[in-house]
Amino acid sequence: MTPLPVTQETEQKLFFHNYARLPIAVTHGEGGWLVSDDGTRYLDMIAGIGVNALGYGDKRLVDAICSQAAKLIHASNLFMMQPQFALAEKLLDLSGLSKVFFANSGTEAIEAAIKMARKWAGQFGNPQKKEVLSLSNCFHGRTYGAMSLTAKPKYVDGFEPLLDGTGMINFNDINDLEDKVSTKTAAVFIEVVQGEGGIHRISQSFIDRLKELRDHYNFLIVADEIQAGCGRTGTFFSYTQVNAEPDLVCLAKPLGGGLPLSAVIGSEKVADVLSYGNHGTTFGGNPVACAAGIAMIDAIHHDHLIENAETIGSFIKDEMQKLAAIHPQILDIRQYGLMIGITVDKEAKYYAGKALQKHVLINATSVNVIRLLPPLTINQEEAQHCISTLDEIFTEEEAEQAC
Numbered sequence: 001m002t003p004l005p006v007t008q009e010t011e012q013k014l015f016f017h018n019y020a021r022l023p024i025a026v027t028h029g030e031g032g033w034l035v036s037d038d039g040t041r042y043l044d045m046i047a048g049i050g051v052n053a054l055g056y057g058d059k060r061l062v063d064a065i066c067s068q069a070a071k072l073i074h075a076s077n078l079f080m081m082q083p084q085f086a087l088a089e090k091l092l093d094l095s096g097l098s099k100v101f102f103a104n105s106g107t108e109a110i111e112a113a114i115k116m117a118r119k120w121a122g123q124f125g126n127p128q129k130k131e132v133l134s135l136s137n138c139f140h141g142r143t144y145g146a147m148s149l150t151a152k153p154k155y156v157d158g159f160e161p162l163l164d165g166t167g168m169i170n171f172n173d174i175n176d177l178e179d180k181v182s183t184k185t186a187a188v189f190i191e192v193v194q195g196e197g198g199i200h201r202i203s204q205s206f207i208d209r210l211k212e213l214r215d216h217y218n219f220l221i222v223a224d225e226i227q228a229g230c231g232r233t234g235t236f237f238s239y240t241q242v243n244a245e246p247d248l249v250c251l252a253k254p255l256g257g258g259l260p261l262s263a264v265i266g267s268e269k270v271a272d273v274l275s276y277g278n279h280g281t282t283f284g285g286n287p288v289a290c291a292a293g294i295a296m297i298d299a300i301h302h303d304h305l306i307e308n309a310e311t312i313g314s315f316i317k318d319e320m321q322k323l324a325a326i327h328p329q330i331l332d333i334r335q336y337g338l339m340i341g342i343t344v345d346k347e348a349k350y351y352a353g354k355a356l357q358k359h360v361l362i363n364a365t366s367v368n369v370i371r372l373l374p375p376l377t378i379n380q381e382e383a384q385h386c387i388s389t390l391d392e393i394f395t396e397e398e399a400e401q402a403c
């Protein structure tokens, strides 16, 4: 049978229409470059939406996956498996927390955290203590609980009713925080750096007040590190930069080195919250994904990629600031390691389209923000290539407008 052509036309026939895929079919990757079926090489400044921390084809990662796959691909959580133990130990060492639960995707980690928060809050004898709050412009995922926390019309419209007992605090608004939390609050979910929200960092004063209110009302702080974690923002966990001291931490995206894997890590306070059968997943903590996670974390440390995130991230910020001085289209630049947002004067997808034509992959978030999430392995030459391409695009646009 002749294989179907991998084109947008076939895509429309085969799939539900929930993804706006780019008009290229990719076949493989080489380091920081993604290659399409016609051999075109694209500089990848998106990295599988923040997943491919090591770029493409890292031998240590591939070897770890192959060697574990040859031994055992799946057995389920009916059994104990060494790769799960080893990865859990690493996450506990890195966080200083007490317990780990593995799932498969970011949204599943958030669902687990919502369940844990409500169950934990149930022990205080207040049947109303079930409220889970999040911050405006956040993104926590697309399953019902996570979507209810996200609550942006774009993600929610048509899917109501949402989960009861959810609510939203205005980002970095301490007055609103004080108004919204109460004895009914079970947990407040935060992203220290909002990704889908446009690359904005939570303020130190907001975190400080949140922690005081946690002590007062006795609720949990849940750090969603799904996009900002695993070294992307210049520390392994972004919450350490604001000393958030979360009770629960959700990780995903790069955690499985590109294989589906997520984790919830919990403090001593919640260590006993789950009992047998309370929660679980068939695939969660898959041994191949865990072996990949171990290789990924080892490589991040061995290759000093967290330091690289800060060095190259600062380089990009400095160079973009030079561009901002000559191109009025650039309104603002926010950089946290290699999580970078560039606010522009129109829809960012216009620039993403132009960059694609020049074989550079950038991403649009929050309407008018260009988001860069390159592999943590990116070098200065690759960063410069991205900057020069953006410079070219802005210059061409100015020339067109002058005509």
Ligand SMILES: Cc1ncc(COP(=O)(O)O)c(C=O)c1O
Residues within 6 Å of the ligand: 105, 106, 107, 108, 110, 139, 140, 141, 142, 191, 195, 196, 224, 225, 226, 227, 228, 252, 253
């Ligand atoms: C901060 C954050 N939380 C949760 C999610 C949901 O993760 P997933 O798409 O793996 O379900 C994402 C995905 O982009 C995210 O960026």
